[in-house]
Amino acid sequence: MRLRNRVMMPPHGSAIGNLWGSEADAERNIAYWKARAEAGVAWIDGVSGHIRNRFIPGFEPTGIGAEYTGYYRLPFFVERVQQFADTMHAAGATVSAQMTMQGGVPHAPSPTLSNPVTNVVPHVLNRDEIRWFVDEYRYSAERAQQARLDGIEMHLNHDDMLEWFLSPLTNHRTDEYGGSPENRARFAVEALTAVRDVVGTRMTVGVRLNLREEVPGGYDVGGGREIAQYLESTGLIDFVHLVVGSPWGNPSYIQPHFYDPGQWAALAGEIKRSLRIPVVHTGRINGPDVAERVLADGHADVVGMARAHIADPEILVKAREGRTDDIRPCVGGNDCISRRYVEGLPFGCAVNPHAAKEIDGVRPRADVAKRLLVVGGGPAGMELAALTAEAGHDVAIWEAGDRLGGQLRIAVNAPTYDQFARYLDWQTRRLDRLGVDVRLGTSANAENVLAEQADVVAVATGATVRTPAIPGADTAANIRDVLTGAATVEGRVLVVAQDDHMPPLAVADHVSERGHQVTVVYATPGPAPLLGRYIAGGILGRLGERDVEFRFMEEVTEIAGDAVAVRNVYSGRAGKLTGFDSVVLACGGISDSALYEQLRERREQVHVLGDAYAPRRLVFATRQAYALAQLI
Known part of the structure; x- marks a missing residue:
């Protein structure tokens, strides 16, 4: 493959639009990738291709990646992928597909678990079953070639069945497929041979490989x-x-904002220096400056950038034109994958609500410009103001505080939240460039809003601190005051967690980083049930390194001095935790919708959005802003 630059987009399209679904689903998926190819991406590794699985009649595979038929066996595979490949080729990009078979669903080289958080014991493959899979790789290569793809990437990582064979952790076989590194690689080599027999030199063939394994007993960088x-x-x-x-740990293979950009590039460089063939490296390469550094340092020949292109499809155009300040930064919150696979919600990017809506095209300018007043300059209000100003409306924001950003401006005080601060700064520049009338220190009430006589009013007044009805809760500090420094904590700190996502863990990170011993109390069976496996390991690893203690299934019933009363939510058994010097409430917010309720009875064209409707996360705020902007 001849590449026009050194940027590849690794697979992630399964969350964005189902290439294997209806024609409309496929068109949405293709439109997403096309926008990035037209902006200059050289290599689209965009076809996530599970091969056919095999098991006895009636067996039901479970878990992510547990496929039955496999994509290469779909009757419309060739036609659908030809459509994908032809579109990318017309945009100047080369195209490859992965060949994937997840390990443990149910197949493995031995009955050994690959990680400590999954306890489903796999089926051990025999020689006949291995030969069957080799034939399936051969058949899949034939289909890939027919589909006009330029390359094939064999998946030997992230708990793939072939990785389980490569790994000394999971491969305990005593036959020719186990023991020495060459024997453990035998299955992968047989599959690659089958693929190469089909495609010859007409297609590029490579492997995606973990440069190390994250579980003790797996191979290290030397093994990689x-x-x-x-x-x-x-x-x-x-x-x-x-x-x-890994798909679950610290780090996950989709690294969130707890890690440095390009943190593992030097390890890739160690392996690259021992090879003659080109090396691609993917791993939190979140901007053109990081990509250039990885390449200039000789750590890779090509860089993989996925989430950076989700956040801003024109990142390469802006970099080429020297407009790096205009690049919308990825915040690394991983809602792009967690929404889909944890919460069952449609794909959504926290900072780019247009992502996966490329099929709809660019929003046209308004036929008639309206005067829009946005009350509240948090993430929802900022995004709505920007979108409507881009459509040609005359927009003003009234913000009671002295800075834009709302609660996100508070959250950026937590460790590793610098990308969120960059995003708010980017939004502020965007509003300034669009000429939005931003009025800071301006409190709104029904009378002065009505006097403004705007055509449309959007109330994005956010949420107030929620203090649960716990005796003694009024003596505790709240998360907002702790993060801003308005409240100080001393000695041993207990965090009352009544939030299903990041905030309790973020404040525990903030406080423990300052040397305090921290205990976090959850009523749930585990921490942050909406966080998802692609982000949880990072923050839990940080907290574990500082000996932060967790208590689960316990509801705090009273706060009294240095003691906290708790009740097991299932058994009802009461208990007491003692020896704490400070208590911090991380219990979410309550919608501040009073202004909206007053206005909706007195005028038309008044809307509510963001936390003022229901407290949620950044991705909810920006998506609500996008939906409302379509109606104005």
């Missing part, structure tokens, strides 16, 4: 180097795509 060198020596592969992380 040995595997990469051995696969190169076979002459079967043209590139190695090196990544880090």
Whole structure:
């Protein structure tokens, strides 16, 4: 493959639009990738291709990646992927597909678990079943070639069945597929041989490989180097795509904002220096400056950038034109994947509500410009103001505080939230560039809003602190005051967690980083049930390193001095926790919708959005703003 630059987009389209669904689903998926290809991405590794699975009649595979038929066996695979590939080729990009078979659903080399948080014991493959899968890789390669793809990437990472064979942690076989590194690689080599027999030199073939495994007993960077060198020596592969992380741990393979940009590039460079073939590296490469540094330092020949392109499809255009301040930053919150796979919600990017809506095209300018007053300059209000100003409306924001950003401006005080601060600064520049009339220190009431005589009023007044009805709660500090420094904590700190996402963990991170011993009390069976496995490991790892203690299934019933009374939510058994110097409430917010309720009875064209309607996260605020902007 001849690439026009050194940027590849690794697979992530399954969350954005189902290429294998209806025609409308496929068109949405293709439109997403097309927008990025037209902006300059050289290599679209955008076809996530599960091969056919095999099991006895009646067996039901479970878990992410548990496929039955496999995508390459779909009757419309060739037609659908030809449509995808032809569109990307017309935009100047090359296209490859992955070949994936998740390990443990149900297949594995031995009855050994790959991680400590999954306890489903797999089925051990026999030689006949291995040969069956090799044939399936061969068949899938034939279909990939028919579909006019440029390349194939074999998936040897992130709990893939082939990784389970490569790994000394999970491969305890005593036959020719186990033991030495060469034997553990035998299945992968047989599959690659089958693929190469089909495609010859007409297609690029490579592997995506964990440069190390994250669980004790797996291979380290030296082991990753040995595997990469051995696969190169076979002459079967043209590139190695090196990544880090697991599907569940610290780090996950989709690294959130707790890690430095390009944090593992130097490890990829260690392996690259031992190879002759090109190396791709993906791993929180979230901007053109990071990408240039990875390449300039010789750590990779090509960089993979997924979430950066979700946040801003024109990132390469803006970089090429020197407009890096205009690039919408990815905040690394991972709602892009967690919404889909944890909450069952449609795909959504926290900072780019247009992502996955490329099929709708660019929003046209308004036929008639309206005067819009947005009350509240938090994330929802800022996004609505920007979108409507871009459509040609005359927009003003009234913000009672001295800065825009709402509660997100408070959250940026937590450790590792610098990307959220960058996003707010970007939004502020965007509003200024659009000429939005931003009035800080301006409190709104029904009378002065009505006197403004705007055509449309949007109330985005956010939420107030929620103090639960716990005796003694009024003596505790709240998360907002702790993060801003308005309240100080001393000694041992107990955090009352009544929030299903990040805030209780973020304030525990903030306080423990300052040297305090922290205990977090949850009424749920585990921490942050909406956080998701692609982000939870990062923050839990940080807190574990500082010996933050967790107590689960306990509801705080009273706060009295240095003691906190608790009740097991299932058994009802009462208990007492003692020895605490400070208590912090991380209990969410309550919608501040009073202004909206007053206005809606006195005028038309008044709307409510964001936390003023129901307290949620950044991604909810921006998506609500996008939906409302479509109606104005």
